[in-house]
Amino acid sequence: MTLLQQSPGLRGQRQRLVKPELLAPAGSLEKLKFAVHYGADAVYIGGQKYGLRSNADNFSIEQMREGVEFASRYGAKVFVATNIFAHQEDLPGIADYLRELDSAGIAAIITADPAIVETAQKVAPRLEVHLSTQQSTMNWQAVQFWKEEGLPRVVLARETTMDEIREMKSRVDIELEVFIHGAMCSSVSGRCVLSNHFTDRDSNRGGCCQSCRWKYDLHADNRSVADPGQNLFTMSSKDLCMIHHLPELIQAGVDSFKIEGRMKSVHYVASVVNAYRQAIDAYFEDPEGYLLRPEWVEEIGKAANRPLNTGFFYGTPGATEHIYEPEEKPAPYDFAAVVTDYDESAGIATVQQRSPFRPGMEVEFIGPGGRCFKQTLGDLTDAQGQPLSVARHPLQTVKIHTVQPVSPLDLMRKRTD
Numbered sequence: 534m535t536l537l538q539q540s541p542g543l544r545g546q547r548q549r550l551v552k553p554e555l556l557a558p559a560g561s562l563e564k565l566k567f568a569v570h571y572g573a574d575a576v577y578i579g580g581q582k583y584g585l586r587s588n589a590d591n592f593s594i595e596q597m598r599e600g601v602e603f604a605s606r607y608g609a610k611v612f613v614a615t616n617i618f619a620h621q622e623d624l625p626g627i628a629d630y631l632r633e634l635d636s637a638g639i640a641a642i643i644t645a646d647p648a649i650v651e652t653a654q655k656v657a658p659r660l661e662v663h664l665s666t667q668q669s670t671m672n673w674q675a676v677q678f679w680k681e682e683g684l685p686r687v688v689l690a691r692e693t694t695m696d697e698i699r700e701m702k703s704r705v706d707i708e709l710e711v712f713i714h715g716a717m718c719s720s721v722s723g724r725c726v727l728s729n730h731f732t733d734r735d736s737n738r739g740g741c742c743q744s745c746r747w748k749y750d751l752h753a754d755n756r757s758v759a760d761p762g763q764n765l766f767t768m769s770s771k772d773l774c775m776i777h778h779l780p781e782l783i784q785a786g787v788d789s790f791k792i793e794g795r796m797k798s799v800h801y802v803a804s805v806v807n808a809y810r811q812a813i814d815a816y817f818e819d820p821e822g823y824l825l826r827p828e829w830v831e832e833i834g835k836a837a838n839r840p841l842n843t844g845f846f847y848g849t850p851g852a853t854e855h856i857y858e859p860e861e862k863p864a865p866y867d868f869a870a871v872v873t874d875y876d877e878s879a880g881i882a883t884v885q886q887r888s889p890f891r892p893g894m895e896v897e898f899i900g901p902g903g904r905c906f907k908q909t910l911g912d913l914t915d916a917q918g919q920p921l922s923v924a925r926h927p928l929q930t931v932k933i934h935t936v937q938p939v940s941p942l943d944l945m946r947k948r949t950d
Contacts, residue, residue, distance in 0.1 A: 555790050569603065576611055583630065631653050749768075839856060869890045897946050
């Protein structure tokens with residue numbers, strides 16, 4: 534886990550991170566627990582107000598308290614996104630909400646609106662205020678401005694290059710948080726108005742309809758230019774993946790490595806966090822001898838939703854960095870079950886079904902720290918010991934013989950090819 538030098542009495546004000554923080558998304562309490570269990574140093578969540586993911590399973594204050602309590606067992610932190618661009622009608626109640634976050638033990642808020650920044654500094658001074666990527670910060674002078682406003686951390690725009698990050702760190706003593714993995718937005722740092730135009734859902738107030746992922750017909754001079762039967766056009770960006778470039782990010786001085794994906798599955802969060810956790814730790818154990826292990830890349834591929842690239846770190850993405858037609862899934866695996874218990878004497882795992890599986894299927898079990906093994910499923914029984922020809926019911930309790938020991942919160946995935 535990341536080592537922090539923390540000032541006494543202040544939950545947020547702290548010194549430079551010794552090791553870059555691994556910051557994971559948590560769209561629900563379950564995802565928070567998996568992210569932390571698989572190695573995240575901190576997680577970011579959304580409350581039921583003031584965030585940009587209104588369709589996520591956002592947290593009540595009581596759920597936040599439970600999440601903070603769970604994370605604290607691992608030495609991890611919980612941040613809350615309050616990153617809308619507020620209209621006047623959004624602001625009543627924000628002071629009380631920020632006080633509630635403070636009382637729940639939240640370590641920081643991630644925000645873009647200066648009104649929310651100022652309110653937090655006045656009414657909840659123990660909360661760190663991290664500047665959201667929605668502010669599109671891409672130069673060192675802007676970073677300096679926000680430092681002078683009292684912010685300890687800036688979340689950089691996804692369009693920032695590696696050279697710009699180096700210059701920021703050389704000129705301004707402040708924490709920089711950088712997206713290193715996940716979906717990219719077709720608009721600058723998420724500042725989109727397509728959703729508003731097409732559906733009257735404000736993407737900057739939490740209502741994005743994902744219009745950049747839709748399929749479109751192409752027209753020119755009032756006629757379609759697509760060939761009959763051709764796949765419809767999309768303008769979807771490829772996903773970001775920087776696991777091949779972690780040493781460069783570390784040497785550039787990035788303080789927090791951020792994974793995108795509050796709407797993604799438990800399997801996605803656990804798999805991606807697991808891979809980056811191992812890579813970061815391996816680098817710090819032996820910087821000179823560090824080598825990227827192919828199993829970390831393979832693990833990310835098993836959770837990938839789209840083709841991957843390096844975003845804007847090494848230049849502006851071109852035409853080949855977008856998705857214009859349906860793409861094949863990178864890996865033939867689907868999330869099948871979560872381990873809830875293990876009987877060591879019998880070698881029997883109790884799992885909770887997440888998608889159907891049956892005897893004879895090849896499956897793979899994974900756990901924190903790179904634990905992984907494959908097997909072919911044998912006989913299945915339900916919670917009462919009755920034989921099953923298939924585990925078809927959502928959240929069904931199933932008992933499985935495993936060829937190696939497993940632990941609660943290990944995941945089982947199945948081959949689908």
